[in-house]
Amino acid sequence: MNDATRPVVHGLVNSGILQRLFLTLGGFSIRVSHAAVGLILPLGVLGLWQFAVIHEWIAVQLLPPPELVWQSLQDLWESGDLTHHLSVSLSRIGWSVLIGSSIGWLLGFSVALSKTARAYLYPSFEVFSQFPVVGWIPLLIIFLGIDEGLKIAAISIAVVVPVTVATYKGISNIPRNLLEVAQVYRFTRSQVLLRVVLPAALPSLFSGFRQGIMQAWLALVFVELLASSEGVGYLMGYARLLMQLDLVFVGVIVIGVIGVTLDLSLSFLESRLQSWLHTVHGEAK
Amino acid sequence: MAHAATLEIKNLNKQYKVRGESLPVLENISLSIKPGEFVSIVGSSGCGKSTLLKLIIGLEDDYQGELLLDGSRIVGTSLERGIVFQEHRLFPWLTVEQNISIGLLNNTKFSEEEKRKSVQEHIELVGLKDFAGAYPYQLSGGMSQRVAIARALVNRPEVLLLDEPFGALDAFTRAFLQQELQRIWEKEGITMIQVTHDVEEAVYLGDRVVVMQPRPGRIKRIIDVPLPRERNRSSAEFIAIKEEVLREFSHTADASAGLIEKAASNEEYSHSNELSYQA
Amino acid sequence: MNLIHLIRNRDWRWAVLPLTLLTVWYVVTTLGWVNTKLIVPPEKVYQAAVKAISRDGFMEGVEASLMRDMSGFVIGSFAGIVFGVLLGLSRWTERIVGPTFNTLKHISLFAWLPLISTWLGTGDSAKIVFISLTTFYPVAINTFDGVRSVPRTQLEVARVYAFTRWQSITRLIVPAASPQILTGLHLGLIYAWMATIGAEFLLVTADTGLGDAVIKGRAAFNVELIVFGMLIIGLVGALLNFIATRIESHLLAWRGDRT
Numbered sequence: 001m002n003d004a005t006r007p008v009v010h011g012l013v014n015s016g017i018l019q020r021l022f023l024t025l026g027g028f029s030i031r032v033s034h035a036a037v038g039l040i041l042p043l044g045v046l047g048l049w050q051f052a053v054i055h056e057w058i059a060v061q062l063l064p065p066p067e068l069v070w071q072s073l074q075d076l077w078e079s080g081d082l083t084h085h086l087s088v089s090l091s092r093i094g095w096s097v098l099i100g101s102s103i104g105w106l107l108g109f110s111v112a113l114s115k116t117a118r119a120y121l122y123p124s125f126e127v128f129s130q131f132p133v134v135g136w137i138p139l140l141i142i143f144l145g146i147d148e149g150l151k152i153a154a155i156s157i158a159v160v161v162p163v164t165v166a167t168y169k170g171i172s173n174i175p176r177n178l179l180e181v182a183q184v185y186r187f188t189r190s191q192v193l194l195r196v197v198l199p200a201a202l203p204s205l206f207s208g209f210r211q212g213i214m215q216a217w218l219a220l221v222f223v224e225l226l227a228s229s230e231g232v233g234y235l236m237g238y239a240r241l242l243m244q245l246d247l248v249f250v251g252v253i254v255i256g257v258i259g260v261t262l263d264l265s266l267s268f269l270e271s272r273l274q275s276w277l278h279t280v281h282g283e284a285k
Numbered sequence: 286m287a288h289a290a291t292l293e294i295k296n297l298n299k300q301y302k303v304r305g306e307s308l309p310v311l312e313n314i315s316l317s318i319k320p321g322e323f324v325s326i327v328g329s330s331g332c333g334k335s336t337l338l339k340l341i342i343g344l345e346d347d348y349q350g351e352l353l354l355d356g357s358r359i360v361g362t363s364l365e366r367g368i369v370f371q372e373h374r375l376f377p378w379l380t381v382e383q384n385i386s387i388g389l390l391n392n393t394k395f396s397e398e399e400k401r402k403s404v405q406e407h408i409e410l411v412g413l414k415d416f417a418g419a420y421p422y423q424l425s426g427g428m429s430q431r432v433a434i435a436r437a438l439v440n441r442p443e444v445l446l447l448d449e450p451f452g453a454l455d456a457f458t459r460a461f462l463q464q465e466l467q468r469i470w471e472k473e474g475i476t477m478i479q480v481t482h483d484v485e486e487a488v489y490l491g492d493r494v495v496v497m498q499p500r501p502g503r504i505k506r507i508i509d510v511p512l513p514r515e516r517n518r519s520s521a522e523f524i525a526i527k528e529e530v531l532r533e534f535s536h537t538a539d540a541s542a543g544l545i546e547k548a549a550s551n552e553e554y555s556h557s558n559e560l561s562y563q564a
Numbered sequence: 565m566n567l568i569h570l571i572r573n574r575d576w577r578w579a580v581l582p583l584t585l586l587t588v589w590y591v592v593t594t595l596g597w598v599n600t601k602l603i604v605p606p607e608k609v610y611q612a613a614v615k616a617i618s619r620d621g622f623m624e625g626v627e628a629s630l631m632r633d634m635s636g637f638v639i640g641s642f643a644g645i646v647f648g649v650l651l652g653l654s655r656w657t658e659r660i661v662g663p664t665f666n667t668l669k670h671i672s673l674f675a676w677l678p679l680i681s682t683w684l685g686t687g688d689s690a691k692i693v694f695i696s697l698t699t700f701y702p703v704a705i706n707t708f709d710g711v712r713s714v715p716r717t718q719l720e721v722a723r724v725y726a727f728t729r730w731q732s733i734t735r736l737i738v739p740a741a742s743p744q745i746l747t748g749l750h751l752g753l754i755y756a757w758m759a760t761i762g763a764e765f766l767l768v769t770a771d772t773g774l775g776d777a778v779i780k781g782r783a784a785f786n787v788e789l790i791v792f793g794m795l796i797i798g799l800v801g802a803l804l805n806f807i808a809t810r811i812e813s814h815l816l817a818w819r820g821d822r823t
Contacts, residue, residue: 038663062683116577123578130805131798132758134765138782138790142602221672225766233674240678248678252671259670344720362724374721378739378818387735391726422820 064246072246073253081235082254089224089231090258092151093216099152100159101212105205107160108167113197125164133158133219137226146227151220158219159212166208170201199277206273210266217259232258289320289476290355290365290443292341297350299336309501310336314350316495316504318478323470325491326480327530333502334480338446341478342368354444364392367437371449373429375421381432382408382417388439407435410469427458431465438473447479451486463489467514484534488527489516496533506533604787612788621772626796629774632688633760636695641752644700645745648707649733652741669701673759677766686767691760698759699752706748710741743816750808757801774800 046066052058053065076082107125110117137154144150178200182192224233232254239247297314300307310333318324326334339345340352343362352359354366367388375384385407389400408417411431421429430450437445450466451459463486470477470490481487487494491510498505510526517523586606592598593605616622651658651665677694684690714737722732738745764775778793 034659035663037659041660041664119575119577120580124581127798127802130802131794132754132761132801134758134762135778135794135797135801137765138778139787139794141782142785142787142790217672218674222674222762222766225674225677236675236678240682243682245679245682248682252675252679255675256667256671259672260667263670342724344723362726364726368724370717370720372717374717376718376721376736376739378742388725390731390735391728420818420820422818 061243061245064249068246069249069253072244073250076247076250082250085230085232085235086254086258089220089233092148092155092231093213093220096152096155096216096220097159097209097213100156100216101163101209103156104160104163104208104212105167108164108208109171111164112168112171113193122168129161129165133161133215134222137223141227150227151223151231154223155216155219158215162211162215163208166204166211167201170204170208171197173204174200202277203270203274206270210270213262213266217262221255288443289322289474291320292316292318292444292476292478293351293353293356294318294341295351295353297337297340297348297352299333299340299345299348311340311348312501312503314502314504316507318476321474321476323477323490323492324479324495325487325493326478326495326497327482327484327487328497328502328505329482329499329534331502332497332499334497335448336502338368338448338478338480341444342366342446364388364440365443366446367440367442367444368446368448369430369433369437369450371452373421373426373433375429375432375436377421380418380420381413381424384421384432385435385439388436392440403439403441407439410438410472411435411465425458426454427462430454430462434466434469438469441473442475444476444478447477447481449481450479452482459483459486464515466490471514484527484530485518488523488530489518494526494530496530508533601785602787604791608788609791612786613792616777616789616792622777625772625777626774626800628772629760629764630800632691632695632763632773633756636692636759637699637753637756639692640696640699640756641703641749643696644703644748644752645707647700648704648745648748649711649737649741651704652708652711653733653737665704669705673698673701673755674762674766677763681767686769687771690767691763694763695756695759698755702751702755703745703748706744706751707741710744710748711737713744714740743819746812746815750805750812753804753808754801757797757804761797 049063050066053060053063073082107121111122111125112118133154136157137150140150140153144153174197178196179192182196187195220231221233221236224231225237228234228237232251236248236251239245239251294314294316297311298309299311300309302308314337316324326337328334336345340348341359343359343366346361359366376387379387382404385404386400389395389403392400395403408414411434413428413431413435416424416428421432424432434450447466451462454462466477467490477490479487479490488510494508494510496505496508497503508526508530512520512522512526589603590606593600593603651661676697680690680694680697684693718736718740719732722736727735760773761775761778764773765779768776768779774793774796778790778797781787781789781793
């Protein structure tokens, strides 16, 4: 990895801190060069785009110039429209994730912990989970109209399914021998739950939560495109109707940025959670 | 038909590069193996015995010195050299028969008819006729290792390398497979080189036992085993030779530790640990 | 074993919830406790179903949707497998294409639809491109993971037996990665069906299609048709899932009883 920097450092000083600093710098420069390689393709596409616009290969209505997209993004940001639509979309996500994951955890825990609950509820849930979320929306529109209730309900449904499945699977996959240890030391039911089940299932609980948020993001854009008067999805649908493709591109970019941010922050949280679990339990894997 | 090969190792040296520093793994190995001979190599973790096998099979290049098979230098892998790894390394999506045939995939010497015959013969050789259509998950550890032996032999190689082939098996299966391996060796008459942690196994199977010592890997001593086959593990002569080999171990500083932690026989792993420790 | 014995020994508790819901639905609509324009009685759904199946071109719509679904799925999964294998095998492809791919996959799928429809219209080609894209991501991601997780020990076996590059791909890498590839295809199938219905909802045309029928039912406030359409959407989804599971377990029989 650090072929180039290592001997130099070694020759200069043998101080641990400096050595580590140089190693980090070496790793950093490699990462930077990798990132630069990764930029070749997007920059190439951007160049081709610009080139196509200049030479008028495609009508401007179908392919707006990159600087127009950038301009629109700035305008939208400065006028506060973008922040408005974004905050509407994000608050929908927030509420739905709250409601959906609460239901999902409740359902997941009950079917995982109680044989009776599983026998009564899980088969119906399995059938329910096979229905694409998208399919529910027309019926929900009939019942709830096209107001906020519709969006929250539709997105919540999208969250419930992965959260429930991950919770149920996470708990039922807890190694038997861990539970046997609890049995040997005569743990009470609440002790088993708090000291064995919860910590052991935490990673899968979190990964279900993460999937739930990603599903919510998917459902949000759909429902906003279909029936909404606010939000990022609405913005795109509206722009598409007016043939303002620059705004559509802005929408794609914004949705991408939010998607990446969500994923990065969730995977950061997940890795923190993992390392926390490892230090707490002193597991050396 | 296959003929047994002569293997000539002269002044073999090998280093690994770790973060720009070179670390000797094998130092000045010289060993001459006669056609049809069975040579056992023993040594504690980190003595480079698995690296030696990797060089002979051709999975690793980049060495100094000479490595000659029937007088010509070894370059890359070849179907004339077969190997059995510690883990069976069968392809789980293929049946026993298909797994053995995979060894013949690039064999250009045999006709289709000969290939079919060779596969059948080797299934019988390792006694798995009734399991030809079974998948690896249906086999026990010992059976899987027998399939791996058949796969290695199906090309009729001149030399067969065995990298702790029975290391992961229980004691009963291990003793039985040692007997089986001896029978196969006598029947096929090819050269075999076995790396092992198990001194008894080394003495039971080997015409000679090569004792290696670690850091860097060197040959410490070569001990002849002039006992007739089939050998009796509890005979006084057998035990005497075993003791002699074990004595070599107690002379090397940290060898006893290596013997005790026989279970941790993944040399590769302990090796990388050691490297990071030194670096 | 006699039939009564068989029925007795089955666990029938799963039926309680659906039967209760059905009964409640039936009772409240028959007794007129709810607005039956909104919550239509079960028998009206049944009548709508009979009518839809016998006339109306409803079944043609289902067929058209399935055709779109399958075309998109086949194109998307083929592209996904090829892309995943390439990315998994070549470090350089991964370095150049990987970051872009990993960024684009975070764009919520339906966000592509306005763009696609501007360029390709609202017809079949736009829908199929969208469905392919939806299938592409899970297949490509899982194929890549599968190819990357082929153990080094097995790659060494390939070298010992002098496999050519092509033999290594077809005889080792693809079979070894097949569990993950199949997982990707399974996910792709589920996503493709969602995308089919979603695209039909959003890109309203004069075409026939299951989604089109349902969304037109909404415009006409034909609730029984919506309910029936939803049931069919769910049923097809479940059926596709069932078929995929069967094929998967058949193809992966070599893994034994692992789940």
